[in-house]
Amino acid sequence: MTRLGIIGSGGRMGRAIAQAIADAGHELAGGVDRDEDVAPLAAASDVLIDFSSPSALEGNLDAAIAAGVPILIGTTGLEERHHWLIDQAADKIAVLQTGNTSLGVNMLAFLVEEAAKRLGEDWDIEIIETHHRMKVDAPSGTALLLGEAAARGREVGLSNVAVRGRDGITGARESGTIGFAALRGGSVAGDHTVHFLADNERLSLSHIAENRGIFARGAVKGALWLAGRPAGRYGMREVLGL
Numbered sequence: 001m002t003r004l005g006i007i008g009s010g011g012r013m014g015r016a017i018a019q020a021i022a023d024a025g026h027e028l029a030g031g032v033d034r035d036e037d038v039a040p041l042a043a044a045s046d047v048l049i050d051f052s053s054p055s056a057l058e059g060n061l062d063a064a065i066a067a068g069v070p071i072l073i074g075t076t077g078l079e080e081r082h083h084w085l086i087d088q089a090a091d092k093i094a095v096l097q098t099g100n101t102s103l104g105v106n107m108l109a110f111l112v113e114e115a116a117k118r119l120g121e122d123w124d125i126e127i128i129e130t131h132h133r134m135k136v137d138a139p140s141g142t143a144l145l146l147g148e149a150a151a152r153g154r155e156v157g158l159s160n161v162a163v164r165g166r167d168g169i170t171g172a173r174e175s176g177t178i179g180f181a182a183l184r185g186g187s188v189a190g191d192h193t194v195h196f197l198a199d200n201e202r203l204s205l206s207h208i209a210e211n212r213g214i215f216a217r218g219a220v221k222g223a224l225w226l227a228g229r230p231a232g233r234y235g236m237r238e239v240l241g242l
C-alpha cells in the first residue's frame with residue numbers, strides 16, 4: 001500500500017483527492033494547508049501530491065528533496081521561475097508537473113498537437129476556457145498545456161506566439177499567434193476548447209470536466225506511477241501511455 005500525502009488537503013481538490021485515495025484502497029499519509037510544516041508529512045509519505053498555491057511551491061519542493069520523496073504538482077498559475085525550480089528539483093527527485101491530470105484532457109492535447117502539425121499556419125489557433133467563480137489564475141493551467149501542445153505541433157515556442165487576452169484597439173490578428181480567452185462563473189469544473197479557424201471552415205476540439213473526480217483519480221494514478229521512480233521530470237502523457 002502506497003502512502004500518499006496531500007499539500008492543500010483542505011481545498012476543493014485536496015478533499016476530492018483524499019476521497020480518490022480511499023476509493024483506490026491506498027493510505028492517506030496526512031495533509032497540510034497554509035502555514036503548516038510540510039516536512040513531517042514528507043517524511044511520512046511515499047509520494048506527495050501538491051494542489052495548493054504557486055507561493056508554496058519552493059518550500060514543497062525543498063521538503064520533498066529533504067525527505068527524498070517524489071512529488072506530483074497539480075497546482076496551476078506557475079510562472080517561468082517555478083518551472084526553473086521544478087527542473088532543479090528533478091535533478092534530485094522524481095517530479096511530475098501537469099496542468100491537468102485527467103485522461104480526457106491529455107488525449108485532447110495529443111489531438112491538438114497532431115492537428116497543429118498537419119494544418120498550416122493559415123489555420124488560426126484560439127483557446128477558450130471556462131471555470132468556476134473561485135478560480136484565481138488565468139489562463140488555466142490546462143489552456144497553457146493545450147497551447148504548449150499546439151506550439152509543439154508547429155515547432156515554435158509558446159512564449160513567442162502566445163496572446164493572453166485582448167482589449168481595446170488590438171489591431172488585426174497576427175499570423176502564427178496562439179490566442180487565449182478565459183471565462184469565470186458558477187460552479188464549472190473546467191471546459192476547454194481549442195479552435196482551429198481557417199477561411200470558410202473551422203475545427204473545434206473540446207473537453208468538458210463534469211466534476212473534480214476526474215482530476216482526483218488522475219492525480220492518484222500519477223502519484224502511484226511516480227512512487228519509486230528515479231529522479232527526473234515527468235508528465236501525465238508518460239503515466240497514461242499517450
Ligand SMILES: NC(=O)C1=CN([C@@H]2O[C@H](COP(=O)(O)OP(=O)(O)OC[C@H]3O[C@@H](n4cnc5c(N)ncnc54)[C@H](OP(=O)(O)O)[C@@H]3O)[C@@H](O)[C@H]2O)C=CC1
Pocket residue numbers: 007008009010011012013014032033034035036051052053055056073074075076077098099100101102141215
Ligand atoms: N492539475 C490539475 O489537474 C488540477 C489543478 N488544479 C489546481 O489545483 C490548485 C488548487 O485548486 P483548488 O483545490 O480548487 O483550490 P482551493 O483554494 O480550494 O484549495 C487550495 C488549498 O491549498 C491551501 N494552500 C494555500 N496556500 C498554501 C500554502 N502556502 N501551503 C499549503 N497549502 C496552501 C489552501 O488553504 P487556504 O484555504 O487556507 O488558503 C487550500 O486548502 C489550483 O492551482 C488549481 O488550478 C485544480 C484542479 C485540477
Ligand SMILES: O=C(O)C1=N[C@H](C(=O)O)C[C@H](O)C1
Pocket residue numbers: 076077099100131135136139140141142143189190191
Ligand atoms: O482551478 C481549477 O478548478 C482547475 N484548474 C486546472 C487548470 O487551471 O487548468 C485544471 C482544471 O481545469 C480545474
